[in-house]
């Protein structure tokens with residue numbers, strides 16, 4: 001194995017990439033935590049650094065947040081050409097996710113039919129349809145045993161199909177055919193732009209799904225303490241701003 005690349009070396013390599021994606025988490029990465037989350041404004045210099053990078057050729061800059069997209073836009077003050085992706089990577093400008101491909105449409109239809117079959121035998125239950133998922137709701141079912149039976153059937157049936165992503169809650173089973181994660185969002189941007197390198201910066205546990213999905217040539221930067229799959233780490237938010245400024249200088 002070769003010597004691990006330093007962060008400086010990785011930044012230089014990212015700056016030299018013909019096409020680059022820079023994706024940043026927002027809270028705790030670009031904006032300090034405050035008591036009122038609607039007042040979590042970007043750290044000094046963060047907005048400028050992002051705008052400067054986003055203005056460079058063949059450079060896509062995105063904020064990837066768990067917040068819904070409208071709230072992210074409001075609090076960050078960021079706008080085009082900075083790409084805003086909300087709801088943990090599933091909410092894009094103009095709606096949720098990119099259109100499903102034929103396989104995903106077929107899989108979603110199969111999931112929905114299976115859930116509707118369960119619902120047909122379970123008075124009170126219903127299926128909610130989302131753009132990329134179908135959701136079984138059993139809360140209104142009067143008999144708790146029937147509720148459990150319906151939920152168990154969903155878990156053993158459509159939720160066990162290949163290619164689905166399942167979130168099981170109390171009285172609810174959501175079965176998606178498109179993963180909502182920051183990792184999937186980064187992959188989407190890389191596919192759309194053809195970027196040779198993606199840089200992803202984040203501070204939280206949910207960002208680990210982003211780091212885990214990066215390709216070997218991509219650059220993951222964890223902010224602060226804690227275990228991480230990212231190859232690099234910076235101490236705090238000011239260090240993120242410095243990193244983005246450095247990258248913009250190198251690439252500009």
Ligand SMILES: [Mg+2]
Pocket residue numbers: 025026027028029202203204
């Ligand atoms: Mg965060």
